[in-house]
Amino acid sequence: MEIFQPWHLILVALVAVIFFGGKRLPELGKGLGEGLKGFKDGLKGVTEDTAAKPAATTPAATPKTEETVTK
Template sequence: MELFQPWHLLIVAGIAILLFGGKKLPELGKGLGEGLRGFKDGMKGVTDEVKDTPKPVDAHTVTPKPGDDLKPPAA
């Protein structure tokens, strides 16, 4: 059973028309579209900021092997 069959969409559209009326639906659609567009623009800004951040300097971690002496090397 698919979630969005044509008769599901017709029922949802009918309920929306009953609740909001024919005149309010275009306004609601426009507001929803603007909200989604703003959300996408906001997400694009976040990903751009992440891409623009400088990469950290390569740091190397040395893990001692079993049996290695843990004393610092003599200078």
Template sequence: MGELFTPTHLIVIAVVVLVLFGGKKLPELGKGLGEGLRGFKDGMKGVTDDVNKPGDSAHAVTPKPEETVK
């Protein structure tokens, strides 16, 4: 069946992307993609940091004083 991404396939994909977006749009597209991936990575790091806090139980919920039921 062959390999999925041979050098020929990658060249064809690069040519199609260049034709669709043009040479001037590619740097903007790459910058936006990089910023999006960086934001996603930072967001995932924040989630794992919150989950892995030492001494903090993930199941314990302490209500704030204004949220108590009378």
């Protein structure tokens, strides 16, 4: 049994048309597309930033200086 059969998609489309109306669907699709494009651009910026920077290295441990206590 497949999860998504063609009649599932038809039913979802029909419910969307009834719920949002035919005039509103193109606006929703455009908004969704712009949101996904912005998300992809944001991810591209993050991956480019990490690729451009070298991997962070841990600094070598420096010996702790001994403090003299005077009384």
